[in-house]
Amino acid sequence: xxxxxxxxxxxxxxxxxxxxxxxxxxxxxxxxxxxxxxxxxxxxxxxxxxxxxxxxxxxxxxxxxxxxxxxxxxxxxxxxxxxxxxxxxxxxxxxxxxxxxxxxxxxxxxxxxxxxxxxxxxxxxxxxxxxxxxxxxxxxxxxxxxxxxxx
Numbered sequence: 001x002x003x004x005x006x007x008x009x010x011x012x013x014x015x016x017x018x019x020x021x022x023x024x025x026x027x028x029x030x031x032x033x034x035x036x037x038x039x040x041x042x043x044x045x046x047x048x049x050x051x052x053x054x055x056x057x058x059x060x061x062x063x064x065x066x067x068x069x070x071x072x073x074x075x076x077x078x079x080x081x082x083x084x085x086x087x088x089x090x091x092x093x094x095x096x097x098x099x100x101x102x103x104x105x106x107x108x109x110x111x112x113x114x115x116x117x118x119x120x121x122x123x124x125x126x127x128x129x130x131x132x133x134x135x136x137x138x139x140x141x142x143x144x145x146x147x148x149x150x151x
Contacts, residue, residue: 034089037114040074040082042096045120050080054098054121058084061091061107087115096121 038058042051059071074082087110094117096104101121108117 035086036089036110036112037083037085038087038110039114039116040076040084040094040096041116041118042076042080042082042098043118043120044101045122048120050076050078051098051101051121052076052078052080054080054096054101056082057095057097058087059093059095060088061093065091065107067093094119100124 040056042054042056043049044051054076056074056076057071058074060068062068072084074084076082089110091107092110093105093107096119098121100123102124104119104121108115
């Protein structure tokens with residue numbers, strides 16, 4: 001009688017393992033369906049020419065809009081192109097960095113088998129500081145001959 005119970009338990013455990021293997025295989029098949037091939041093209045905004053050796057950083061974004069840790073960094077080739085073959089579906093934060101250009105960042109919803117993302121990198125603009133000496137600028141904006149309101 002005890003041997004029959006042991007055999008039933010062993011059969012139950014083996015059946016559970018078989019079902020687990022089928023479920024894992026199904027998840028692996030689903031995973032292949034839920035990734036995208038993303039092609040990046042990075043161009044200079046002022047000339048439209050490709051920007052080589054720019055860093056393209058890809059980070060998943062959670063449901064609260066917070067960037068997750070496991071990101072990937074790519075480098076553009078001489079044609080300004082980079083490719084990543086297994087980007088999972090969902091929100092991704094794309095950042096592009098290159099010396100002499102403003103950092104680019106935007107969130108994209110990856111929802112197609114193949115996507116192309118074109119980024120136009122801009123040169124930095126002049127900066128204005130509230131702490132700097134702007135007296136030269138003020139003198140240039142006054143009309144000549146009108147000194148501090150005296151006649």
